[in-house]
Amino acid sequence: MQNKLYIINKKLETSILIKKNHISKFVNDIANKNEKVFCILDSNIKINLNIAKQKNIKIITIKCGEKIKTFNGYKNLTEKLIRSDVNRKSALIAIGGGTLGDLTGFVAGTLLRGLNFFLIPTTLLSQVDSSVGGKNGINTIYGKNLLGTFYQPKEVLIDISVLNSLPKKEIKSGYAEIIKHALIKDYSFFCWLEKNANKVINLNKSILEKAIYKSIMIKLFYVKKDEKEFLVNKNSRAMLNFGHTIGHAIESHYNYKKFNHGEAISIGMITEAKISNYLGLLSSSELKKIIKHFKKCELKMSDKILKNKQLLKKLTKDKKNSQNNINFSLINKIGSSIFYKKLDKKKVYKILQYI
Ligand SMILES: NC(=O)c1ccc[n+]([C@@H]2O[C@H](COP(=O)([O-])OP(=O)(O)OC[C@H]3O[C@@H](n4cnc5c(N)ncnc54)[C@H](O)[C@@H]3O)[C@@H](O)[C@H]2O)c1
Ligand SMILES: [Zn+2]
Structure with a gap:
């Protein structure tokens, strides 16, 4: 099955592609169109790191869970990106569950006032929900998702083959x-x-x-x-x-x-x-x-x-x-x-x- 859905309104256009065994190609296509690509990868995802065939792809691995949706999680990721010379022509690809997607989306929407953002959700929850709609954010001690933006990803890839390793x-x-x-x-x-x-x-x-x-x-x-x-x-x-x-x-x-x-x-x-x-x-x-x-x-x-x-x-x-x-x-x-x-x-x- 291969479906392509579209959200279209006055300001934005996001495409959502549902396709199996497609991650490598998806990432490489993005690398062809962007100066520098950062794959922000959940450490529980066992995908072949050959996805970074191209020289302009850098992989940043994060151990995920709700604890990354914090000021500290935001600080760590933004500082890592800045140290790696992120610039306004860079693209971020979040490869992970909802926590990684929410954090990376917030970083993409705010760092250098906005970077190209792509999502490859790897949990069922993120495939059916959090990867759609552009909400992102982090938690504070006073409550959940209290800091965040609406920032639409350019493209979302839903690949069900990654779900086999999900508990x-x-x-x-x-x-x-x-x-x-x-x-x-x-x-x-x-x-x-x-x-x-x-x-x-x-x-x-x-x-x-x-x-x-x-x-x-x-x-x-x-x-x-x-x-x-x-x-x-x-x-x-x-x-x-x-x-x-x-x-x-x-x-x-x-x-x-x-x-x-x-x-x-x-x-x-x-x-x-x-x-x-x-x-x-x-x-x-x-x-x-x-x-x-x-x-x-x-x-x-x-x-x-x-x-x-x-x-x-x-x-x-x-x-x-x-x-x-x-x-x-x-x-x-x-x-x-x-x-x-x-x-x-x-x-x-x-x-x-x-x-
Ligand atoms: N932005 C939105 O619109 C929206 C909507 C719904 C939920 N959310 C947010 O999403 C978050 C929950 O997301 P989640 O349930 O994906 O949690 P998660 O990101 O914490 O992932 C759950 C666990 O699965 C692991 N994992 C991820 N992919 C895997 C894979 N393919 N194989 C094996 N392990 C894997 C992760 O490392 C983690 O330990 C919450 O913070 C929630 O608030 C956001
Ligand atoms: Zn929810």
Whole structure:
């Protein structure tokens, strides 16, 4: 399968190519068109370093994980690039998961006021979600992704052959974002996933490619409508945050150690689906259906911190919220989402004790 998708709006054009065993060619093509190319490579990726056949390619290897999305991670990478004579005609290629992509995108958008940026996502999560849409950034002690830019990569290559070395726990983390896309936008995709989840998780090639393609199309729908998250309606990019208000607070509370991103947002999605049900938006039968699917896929669904006051502090630090109110992107049925503005934090605490 070879698909090429496009995001096109007034200012930008990003191409997303889905193609197997294509990394070497992709990197060399970029090297032919750019003066100097830096491949920022996740140290867990075992790809042949022959990708750097050309003299103008330099490889910088980083041991990845949420800990690189910090001031220190930003400092280390920018200083390494400056020492290696990066210039405005240089291109950065991030070859790794969402953490590497988010950090490198932020560096590419800010270093020398902007460098050419390319992405080769290597986790399922980054292939179906974080590599699409141009958001990047780092965390602060006060919360996740509080520093960042919108900076679109010129091209993204999705190559599923790299997923063979990815641990099951990380595959499931990516699956959580796939199911999120279905829950907010596409009931028939949810039904298809009910039948095919095991095949996606076990990397059945054609089923996996279809799940990735469908997922990207849903994410693109929102990015095209609302690149910078300005809208406050059902087409807002904020709908993609379903499960993330709670999920980000959990990740931040545990300092990104107890759960990976997909696990935290799985707990977030179930909790926010329960909040949707509590508020009379989502029916109990649909809630049950969602819980059944999460159980079948052995996705995380709960954690003791949900009932703890400390979580509220983290929730109000989320960049979408004000001091006393919390915004949620909720679902009103499977495949349909709505923006729920300004839920008072005392009420949120009460709901969390009840559900
Ligand atoms: N920018 C966005 O729009 C957006 C969207 C969703 C998530 N995110 C961010 O993405 C991050 C999570 O990304 P992630 O789940 O890819 O985590 P990650 O980058 O930490 O990767 C997970 C683990 O897998 C390893 N790995 C990566 N590719 C591998 C491969 N092919 N084989 C073996 N091991 C491999 C990594 O070294 C790491 O240990 C979070 O910080 C989240 O906030 C961003
Ligand atoms: Zn996410």
